[in-house]
Amino acid sequence: xxxxxxxxxWGEFGGRFVPEALIAALDELERAHTEALADPDFTxxxxxxxxxxxxxxxxxxxxxxxxxxxxxxxxxxxxxxxHTGAHKIRxxxxxxxxxxxxxxxxxxxxxxxxxxxxxxxxxxxxxxxECTVYMGExxxxxxxxxxxxxxxxxxxxxxxxxxxxxxxxxxxxxLREWVATVDTTHYLIGSVGGPHPFPQLVRDYCRxxxxxxRAQFLERTGALPDVVAACVGGGSNAMGIFTAFLDxxxxxxxxxxxxxxxxxxxxxxxxxTAGQIGVLHGARxxxxxxxxxxxxxxxSISAGLDxxxxxxxxxxxxxxxxxxxxxxxxxxxxxxxxxxxxxxxxICAIESAHGLAGALRLAKSLQPGSRVLVNLSGRGDKDMxxxxxxxxxxxPADKGDH
Amino acid sequence: MRTAEAFAKTGAxxxxxxxxxxxxxxxxLADSIKAVDIMIDHGADLIExxxxxxxxxxxxxxxxxxxxxxxxxxFRTRQVFEVTEAVAGRVPILVMTYxxxxxxxxxxxxxxxxxxxxxxxxxxxxLIPDEAAEWIAASDAHDLDRVFLVAPSSTExxxxxxxxxxxxxxxxQSVMGVTGARAxxxxxxxxxxxxxxxxxxxxxxxxxxxxxxxxxxxxxxYGDAVIVxxxxxxCYLDAEDVPTGHQRLAELTADLAAGVRx
Numbered sequence: 001x002x003x004x005x006x007x008x009x010w011g012e013f014g015g016r017f018v019p020e021a022l023i024a025a026l027d028e029l030e031r032a033h034t035e036a037l038a039d040p041d042f043t044x045x046x047x048x049x050x051x052x053x054x055x056x057x058x059x060x061x062x063x064x065x066x067x068x069x070x071x072x073x074x075x076x077x078x079x080x081x082x083h084t085g086a087h088k089i090r091x092x093x094x095x096x097x098x099x100x101x102x103x104x105x106x107x108x109x110x111x112x113x114x115x116x117x118x119x120x121x122x123x124x125x126x127x128x129x130e131c132t133v134y135m136g137e138x139x140x141x142x143x144x145x146x147x148x149x150x151x152x153x154x155x156x157x158x159x160x161x162x163x164x165x166x167x168x169x170x171x172x173x174x175l176r177e178w179v180a181t182v183d184t185t186h187y188l189i190g191s192v193g194g195p196h197p198f199p200q201l202v203r204d205y206c207r208x209x210x211x212x213x214r215a216q217f218l219e220r221t222g223a224l225p226d227v228v229a230a231c232v233g234g235g236s237n238a239m240g241i242f243t244a245f246l247d248x249x250x251x252x253x254x255x256x257x258x259x260x261x262x263x264x265x266x267x268x269x270x271x272x273t274a275g276q277i278g279v280l281h282g283a284r285x286x287x288x289x290x291x292x293x294x295x296x297x298x299x300s301i302s303a304g305l306d307x308x309x310x311x312x313x314x315x316x317x318x319x320x321x322x323x324x325x326x327x328x329x330x331x332x333x334x335x336x337x338x339x340x341x342x343x344x345x346x347i348c349a350i351e352s353a354h355g356l357a358g359a360l361r362l363a364k365s366l367q368p369g370s371r372v373l374v375n376l377s378g379r380g381d382k383d384m385x386x387x388x389x390x391x392x393x394x395x396p397a398d399k400g401d402h
Numbered sequence: 403m404r405t406a407e408a409f410a411k412t413g414a415x416x417x418x419x420x421x422x423x424x425x426x427x428x429x430x431l432a433d434s435i436k437a438v439d440i441m442i443d444h445g446a447d448l449i450e451x452x453x454x455x456x457x458x459x460x461x462x463x464x465x466x467x468x469x470x471x472x473x474x475x476x477f478r479t480r481q482v483f484e485v486t487e488a489v490a491g492r493v494p495i496l497v498m499t500y501x502x503x504x505x506x507x508x509x510x511x512x513x514x515x516x517x518x519x520x521x522x523x524x525x526x527x528x529l530i531p532d533e534a535a536e537w538i539a540a541s542d543a544h545d546l547d548r549v550f551l552v553a554p555s556s557t558e559x560x561x562x563x564x565x566x567x568x569x570x571x572x573x574x575q576s577v578m579g580v581t582g583a584r585a586x587x588x589x590x591x592x593x594x595x596x597x598x599x600x601x602x603x604x605x606x607x608x609x610x611x612x613x614x615x616x617x618x619x620x621x622x623x624y625g626d627a628v629i630v631x632x633x634x635x636x637c638y639l640d641a642e643d644v645p646t647g648h649q650r651l652a653e654l655t656a657d658l659a660a661g662v663r664x
Contacts, residue, residue: 007532007533015533016530016532016533017501017502017528017529017530017533018459018528018530019459019460019527019528019551019553019575020530020550020551020552020553020555020556020560020564020575021551021553021554021555021556021575021578022555023530023553023555023556023560024555024556024557024560025555162463162466162470163456163457163466163470168457169457172457172458172459175459176459176460176462176579176580179460179578179579179580180578180579180580181578182555182578183578278502278505278506279500279501279502279505279528280457280502281457281459282528287502289502289506291506292478292479292503292506292507293455293479293502293503293505293506293507294455294456294473294503295456295457
């Protein structure tokens with residue numbers, strides 16, 4: 001398994017750019033995580049939890065009608081069928097079990113789309129932990145249903161009113177709260193970003209996606225996929241599916257970032273494509289930033305990809321060329337979402353639609369019959385408001401055939 | 403002026419130094435220069451200029467609001483050198499900055515331009531010595547002080563390695579929390595200063611939450627410097643206009659300066 005150096009660096013990326021006050025907690029977390037993964041009781045408990053509670057392993061599904069249209073075999077890793085509707089349940093069950101093991105009784109989390117907040121609140125309910133979720137005020141409006149879910153699950157949702165009032169500001173607030181409560185509280189970070197050991201730790205809990213998919217693929221086809229594709233915001237679902245394939249040199253890895261209004265408009269969240277190295281939220285990585293290093297607001301129709309940074313391991317995979325990263329704009333993602341709905345009867349999350357759209361675009365340049373594995377990281381129920389708004393489905397006459 | 407000179411003076415007077423913090427460019431660029439002059443006129447021994455940043459995770463609402471205002475008014479990193487140049491000479495001028503801004507400007511270039519402006523050193527709240535190789539080299543090359551933080555949660559080992567990397571003074575974050583979060587009295591602060599002193603002869607500054615001369619006197623009894631930030635920013639945030647803010651700052655600084663002389 002490709003781990004970072006002892007300081008948490010992958011090449012020039014990663015590390016710890018946080019106040020000294022947090023270092024002891026990060027050291028403790030690193031120790032606890034390493035010991036937990038080496039403890040058969042812990043891994044057995046986590047596996048059982050995933051199976052019986054999380055609905056894992058998720059199915060691998062050959063999307064036949066979609067494949068006919070695409071001219072390549074499109075295989076979907078159905079993370080949308082997991083409990084809480086996304087890959088994120090893997091991360092939160094792992095970290096919540098680790099929280100319990102560390103003797104802490106409270107978790108805090110940041111959330112963009114609300115999916116990680118719902119997953120965190122779910123895990124907190126399951127384990128009987130207190131839970132506070134920080135969510136940009138702008139996002140609480142965009143994703144009101146998820147706010148209701150979190151509150152129903154017993155979590156406190158704190159709307160964040162600083163800065164751009166989105167995911168990055170929610171992360172700032174969670175980090176501030178963590179500094180003040182670190183003795184009793186675990187920061188259950190939602191993606192493969194942040195200071196070491198978070199990027200590695202979250203990847204370790206999400207990598208089951210790729211471990212399962214690789215085995216399922218071999219069993220079903222006797223071979224490995226030609227391409228593995230996933231959407232990339234912070235990058236947890238992508239690292240989750242990429243990790244198992246990193247050593248398979250013939251498997252091409254593609255991450256699709258949010259192109260927003262179009263990469264050339266400057267209104268996007270395509271952090272790696274933009275290519276500016278910086279330090280944000282505790283790690284050196286690619287950051288959307290201005291000439292001075294002030295963070296630039298990202299833009300995407302997908303709240304879950306609307307983040308101006310990216311996990312440092314992705315930055316490293318991009319810099320070394322092991323994975324390729326390309327932008328997919330809002331329109332292309334929404335077209336893929338609709339195509340999947342109409343060919344397969346699957347309504348995926350707008351985040352996941354970015355990965356699918358990128359894969360369908362890539363399919364045009366692949367040999368016919370190539371096998372493409374797409375991580376369908378989440379389901380689309382939460383996004384119906386955006387879909388209605390985007391397609392005008394709420395208009396008096398059905399404009400579905402636009 | 404060098405940091406060590408200021409501490410030599412306050413040490414000789416048998417008192418703690420008063421360190422005043424204000425973001426450069428707040429309340430305006432010109433008024434941030436005026437505000438620093440007011441602080442020096444009324445007894446500040448060192449000045450910390452904040453470099454406004456979009457994502458200040460160590461700071462509470464007051465300092466973030468001030469930074470946001472400076473950025474909204476178009477503040478640019480290079481302007482911190484203008485402010486430094488305008489106020490340098492009488493007391494040491496340090497810049498407190500989140501690391502990305504320095505890295506983006508170019509670490510060595512930042513050090514060179516800051517030293518040329520008459521700056522004394524940097525305080526780096528989100529840079530630990532473990533990640534600071536480039537800054538340590540640049541600060542050596544340009545003869546700048548480097549102030550890293552220690553915290554109540556720091557192990558003995560980390561306190562030792564952190565103070566070994568410091569030059570000028572050591573910044574003791576006295577409570578686990580963001581700037582301005584709570585009252586200055588903290589049981590953790592004297593203990594942290596005691597633990598830190600066991601590892602270094604450098605002066606130890608105590609930050610976070612000081613609002614009055616009385617609190618400054620209390621911290622000055624065990625710390626070598628009393629660092630005041632949010633209360634200074636609040637002089638302007640709470641004031642109806644900038645002249646009123648200047649007036650409040652003059653009064654607050656005089657009170658704090660009397661506190662460290664008790």
